[in-house]
Amino acid sequence: xxxxxTLLSTLVLATALWTAPGVYGAAQAQNPIQADGQNPTGANPxxxxxxxxxxxxxxxxxxxxxxxxxxxxxNLIQPQGRAYQMFREGWLPWIGAxxxxxxxxxxxxxxxxxxxxxxxxxxESGKKILRFNAFExxxxxxTAVCFIILSLSGLNYxxxxxxxxxxxxxxxxxxxxxxxxxxxxxxxxPFMLGVAFMIVVWIRDNIPNRIDWEWxxxxxxxxxxxxxHAGRFNAGQKGVFWMVAGFGxxxxxxxxxxxxxxxxxxxxxxxxxxxxxxLIGIVFIAxxxxxxxIGTLGMKGAYDAxxxxxxxxxxxxxxxxxxxxxxxxxxxxGPQLGSRPAPAE
Numbered sequence: 091x092x093x094x095x096t097l098l099s100t101l102v103l104a105t106a107l108w109t110a111p112g113v114y115g116a117a118q119a120q121n122p123i124q125a126d127g128q129n130p131t132g133a134n135p136x137x138x139x140x141x142x143x144x145x146x147x148x149x150x151x152x153x154x155x156x157x158x159x160x161x162x163x164x165n166l167i168q169p170q171g172r173a174y175q176m177f178r179e180g181w182l183p184w185i186g187a188x189x190x191x192x193x194x195x196x197x198x199x200x201x202x203x204x205x206x207x208x209x210x211x212x213x214e215s216g217k218k219i220l221r222f223n224a225f226e227x228x229x230x231x232x233t234a235v236c237f238i239i240l241s242l243s244g245l246n247y248x249x250x251x252x253x254x255x256x257x258x259x260x261x262x263x264x265x266x267x268x269x270x271x272x273x274x275x276x277x278x279x280p281f282m283l284g285v286a287f288m289i290v291v292w293i294r295d296n297i298p299n300r301i302d303w304e305w306x307x308x309x310x311x312x313x314x315x316x317x318x319h320a321g322r323f324n325a326g327q328k329g330v331f332w333m334v335a336g337f338g339x340x341x342x343x344x345x346x347x348x349x350x351x352x353x354x355x356x357x358x359x360x361x362x363x364x365x366x367x368x369l370i371g372i373v374f375i376a377x378x379x380x381x382x383x384i385g386t387l388g389m390k391g392a393y394d395a396x397x398x399x400x401x402x403x404x405x406x407x408x409x410x411x412x413x414x415x416x417x418x419x420x421x422x423x424g425p426q427l428g429s430r431p432a433p434a435e
Contacts, residue, residue, distance in 0.1 A: 165357070174361040186248050186372045193376040197383045204312060207389040209405045217403035219417065221395040226291060230396050233284030233334075236277045241375050243270035248368070278345050285338035288331070295322045296331040301412070311409065322413040330381050337374045341367060 156164045209215075222230070246254065246267060255263040302325035308318035310326050318324075323331065344367040347353070351360055385392045391405040407414050 168357055170358050170361065174365070177365060182368055183248055183252065185369070186245070189372050189376050190379070193379050197380060197388075201383075201387065206387065207312070209391060209402070209408045212404045212407075215402060215404040218400040219403050219406050219414070220399055221401045221406065222399045224399070227396055227399055229284055229287040229291060232280055233288065236281035236284065237378065239273050239277050240281060241371070241378075243274040244368070244371050245375075246270045275349065278342070278349070282338070282342040285334060285342070289335050292323070292331060293335075296328045298325070298328060302328060317408045317411075319412055320410050321416070322410060324410070326384070330377070333374070333377050337370050337377075340370050341374065344370070 247270075250263065250267060250270075254266070258266070299321075301319055301321065305318045305320055305325040308316065310324060311317040344363045347355060347363045348360065348367065355363065385396070391402050394401045394405075403414075
């Protein structure tokens, strides 16, 4: 009996082995696959499977199941992060370089063409008039110093890995980037406070008016030798004020959203805040570069306004004649700008 079962099993196995090549050949004939993996019939054997691209199109994010309270940790893949990474690593450095280097190049060309603006000597030269008091100068320099450090630490975020790390090495760059991050976080607070002080102190004198339009049409004194009329702040300075007020508020708002993550937005909103923050920051830096140029190299005597607070009387009359007349009418102390030496009899 045992021999009979053994013989029967052997016959069944032999039959299966004999018919298997035929079955495999028929299946291969129905769906032939070439050696390179291509199907000559045009059929895709994985057409019904879920691929990554289809999955990204069907869902804004891919999430799993977690047992911890933080539900954000369940996000396995966040496809919008790829678009942000493309902007962060590709577009942002190019935009920053073009805008900032473009501004530096434009200022250099303007200096070569116009040179330094110098006020003509007059009988009022050598006399001084108070332009900004101590609190105004403190507000300006506190905000300015914070802005410079914030700008450098922000530019390190964009360009540091490309420019600094190859020069100083990854260890030194890592330490520098860490301190840059700390400075960016902590100095943001006095910067925002300084912007608020500027708005409160100077907004009254920075309301646009008809005289500003005339100043712009005359080229602000940069074109030609004639200085147009201006009050305490001319149209160019008013533009800087509103740039600082608007961009400063926007940088503060977007910065706070990143400083306190997920308080109002999810990860996609955080990425949008970072895009806005970086783009405004680049334009902000370029605008302040022009402001620094005019206040230092571009115009003789302009730095004294925020240095000692007192400017030359001839300079003040040339660039802010309407303000000088107001100061003369407002107070009897200080130099009387309309006075002239009496002729000898």
